[in-house]
Amino acid sequence: MxxxxxxxxxxxxxxxxxxxxxxxxxxxxxxxxxxxxxxxxxxxxxxxxxxxxxxxxxxxxxxxxxxxxxxxxxxxxxxxxxxxxxxxxxxxxxxxxxxxxxxxxxxxxxxxxxxxxxxxxxxxxxxxxxxQRYYAHHARAKALIDAGVIGKPYLIVASVHVHGQIDGFRRFLKHAGGGTLIDSGVHRFDLIRWIMGEVETVFAQTGRFLQMQMEGEDCAVVTLRFRSGAIGSFSCSWSAKGPAPEETLQIFGPYGSIYTEDHTRTLRLFTERPTPELEDVRQFVFPVDQAESIRRMLEAHFTHLQQGLPPPITGMDGRASLELSMASYRSAQTGQPVHLPLQGENQR
Ligand SMILES: NC(=O)c1ccc[n+]([C@@H]2O[C@H](COP(=O)([O-])OP(=O)(O)OC[C@H]3O[C@@H](n4cnc5c(N)ncnc54)[C@H](O)[C@@H]3O)[C@@H](O)[C@H]2O)c1
Structure with a gap:
C-alpha cells in the first residue's frame, strides 16, 4: 500500500x-x-x-x-x-x-x-x-451558526425573487425537469439544508403567472419543518419584478439572527451574545461574486480530488437538494404535506 x-x-x-x-x-x-x-x-x-x-x-x-x-x-x-x-x-x-x-x-x-x-x-x-456555499456571506453565516453565535436556529426564511425572460432549455419540462424550483430553488434548498439540517416535511404551492413561454412554474412558496423541530419558509420566483434581484436567507436563533443578501453580498449579524471579535450588530460586505464562488468551489473540489479525499459537496448532497424540489412538486400537485424521504414513484 x-x-x-x-x-x-x-x-x-x-x-x-x-x-x-x-x-x-x-x-x-x-x-x-x-x-x-x-x-x-x-x-x-x-x-x-x-x-x-x-x-x-x-x-x-x-x-x-x-x-x-x-x-x-x-x-x-x-x-x-x-x-x-x-x-x-x-x-x-x-x-x-x-x-x-x-x-x-x-x-x-x-x-x-x-x-x-x-x-x-x-x-x-x-x-x-x-x-453558492462558496459565496463568502454564506460561508460566514454557516461558520457563525456552527460557532453558536445566535444559538440553535429555529426559523429560516429564504427567498429568490428575480425576474427576466426565461428562454433556452429552461422553457421545457422535458429539458429542465421543472421550473424555478428545480433550478434556482435547488441552490437555495442546498443552502437551507446545509445550515438547518435535514428536512422532515414540505408543503408547497406553485404557479405560473408571467412567463407563459415556460412549461414549468415561475413562482413557488414552500414551508418546511426540519428534523430538529425548526421551521422555515422559502419563496422562489422568476417573475418577481422589483428594483433589484433579491436572494436572501434570514436565520433566527435564541440569541440573535443572521441575514444574507446575494445582490449586495452582505451578511448582517445581530447577537445578544457578542464575542470579543463581534460587535452587537455588524454588517459584513464580501467581494465574492458568482464567478469567484465558482472558482472557489472548483478549487475545493479539485484539491480534495488531488489529495484522494471525498468531495466537500457530494452526489448525495445533490440528491438531497433535488429531493426537496421533488417533494415540493409533489406537495403542490397533491395539495398535501409531503414527508421525507420520498417514497415510491419519484417522477414528477
Ligand atoms: N451554479 C450556477 O450558478 C449556475 C448558473 C447557471 C446555470 N447553471 C446550471 O448549469 C447547467 C447549464 O446551464 P446553462 O445556463 O449554462 O445552459 P446553456 O443553455 O446556456 O448552455 C448549455 C451548454 O451545453 C451545451 N450542450 C448542450 N447539449 C450538449 C451536447 N449534447 N453535447 C455537448 N454540449 C452540449 C450547449 O452547447 C451549451 O454550451 C444547468 O445544469 C444549469 O442549471 C448553474
Missing part, C-alpha cells in the same frame, strides 16, 4: 458547455497548479472556439464521445442542460472519468440514483456544483 495522493500533477479537465461553463473555464484558468483546462466540448462552435482561444485550449469538439475516449482527461465538468446530466454523467463514469456536475444533479430522483449507482460501480468521484 502506498499513501501517495492519487494525483501529483494538475488535473486535466474536459469542460462540456459554454453557458455557465464559461465561468468554470475562467475559474480553472486561475488555478494552474491544480488543474488544466485541456478540452472544451459544446454545440455552439463559435462559443467553444472563443473560450478555447481565450484560455489557450487546444482540443475542441462538438462530440462528447471525443472527451470520453481521451485517456489524458481526468475530470469531466458537466455544464449542460438538465436532461443531459444523467446520460453524460453515466457515460463519463463508465469511461473512468471523475465528474463535476452543475446543479441540479438530475431531473428526477430516479435519474439521480442512476448517476450515483454508475459512479459507485466505476469507483470514480462525483463532485456537486453547489457553488
Amino acid at each position: 502506498t499513501n501517495k495522493p492519487p494525483f501529483q500533477r494538475p488535473l486535466r479537465v474536459g469542460l462540456v458547455g459554454t453557458g455557465i461553463g464559461s465561468l468554470h473555464a475562467a475559474g480553472i484558468a486561475r488555478m494552474p497548479q491544480l488543474a488544466t483546462l485541456a478540452a472544451i466540448c459544446g454545440l455552439d462552435a463559435a462559443a467553444v472556439n472563443a473560450l478555447a482561444t481565450r484560455y489557450g485550449v487546444e482540443k475542441t469538439t462538438s462530440r462528447y464521445e471525443d472527451l470520453l475516449s481521451d485517456p489524458s482527461l481526468d475530470v469531466i465538468d458537466l455544464c449542460v442542460p438538465h436532461d443531459e446530466h444523467m446520460p453524460m454523467a453515466i457515460a463519463a463514469a463508465r469511461a473512468g472519468k471523475h465528474i463535476l456536475i452543475e446543479k441540479p444533479l438530475a431531473r428526477t430522483l430516479e435519474e439521480a440514483d442512476a448517476i450515483l449507482e454508475a459512479v459507485q460501480n466505476a469507483g470514480v468521484t462525483l463532485m456537486m456544483g453547489h457553488n
Whole structure:
C-alpha cells in the first residue's frame, strides 16, 4: 500500500458547455497548479472556439464521445442542460472519468440514483456544483451558526425573487425537469439544508403567472419543518419584478439572527451574545461574486480530488437538494404535506 495522493500533477479537465461553463473555464484558468483546462466540448462552435482561444485550449469538439475516449482527461465538468446530466454523467463514469456536475444533479430522483449507482460501480468521484456555499456571506453565516453565535436556529426564511425572460432549455419540462424550483430553488434548498439540517416535511404551492413561454412554474412558496423541530419558509420566483434581484436567507436563533443578501453580498449579524471579535450588530460586505464562488468551489473540489479525499459537496448532497424540489412538486400537485424521504414513484 502506498499513501501517495492519487494525483501529483494538475488535473486535466474536459469542460462540456459554454453557458455557465464559461465561468468554470475562467475559474480553472486561475488555478494552474491544480488543474488544466485541456478540452472544451459544446454545440455552439463559435462559443467553444472563443473560450478555447481565450484560455489557450487546444482540443475542441462538438462530440462528447471525443472527451470520453481521451485517456489524458481526468475530470469531466458537466455544464449542460438538465436532461443531459444523467446520460453524460453515466457515460463519463463508465469511461473512468471523475465528474463535476452543475446543479441540479438530475431531473428526477430516479435519474439521480442512476448517476450515483454508475459512479459507485466505476469507483470514480462525483463532485456537486453547489457553488453558492462558496459565496463568502454564506460561508460566514454557516461558520457563525456552527460557532453558536445566535444559538440553535429555529426559523429560516429564504427567498429568490428575480425576474427576466426565461428562454433556452429552461422553457421545457422535458429539458429542465421543472421550473424555478428545480433550478434556482435547488441552490437555495442546498443552502437551507446545509445550515438547518435535514428536512422532515414540505408543503408547497406553485404557479405560473408571467412567463407563459415556460412549461414549468415561475413562482413557488414552500414551508418546511426540519428534523430538529425548526421551521422555515422559502419563496422562489422568476417573475418577481422589483428594483433589484433579491436572494436572501434570514436565520433566527435564541440569541440573535443572521441575514444574507446575494445582490449586495452582505451578511448582517445581530447577537445578544457578542464575542470579543463581534460587535452587537455588524454588517459584513464580501467581494465574492458568482464567478469567484465558482472558482472557489472548483478549487475545493479539485484539491480534495488531488489529495484522494471525498468531495466537500457530494452526489448525495445533490440528491438531497433535488429531493426537496421533488417533494415540493409533489406537495403542490397533491395539495398535501409531503414527508421525507420520498417514497415510491419519484417522477414528477
Ligand atoms: N451554479 C450556477 O450558478 C449556475 C448558473 C447557471 C446555470 N447553471 C446550471 O448549469 C447547467 C447549464 O446551464 P446553462 O445556463 O449554462 O445552459 P446553456 O443553455 O446556456 O448552455 C448549455 C451548454 O451545453 C451545451 N450542450 C448542450 N447539449 C450538449 C451536447 N449534447 N453535447 C455537448 N454540449 C452540449 C450547449 O452547447 C451549451 O454550451 C444547468 O445544469 C444549469 O442549471 C448553474
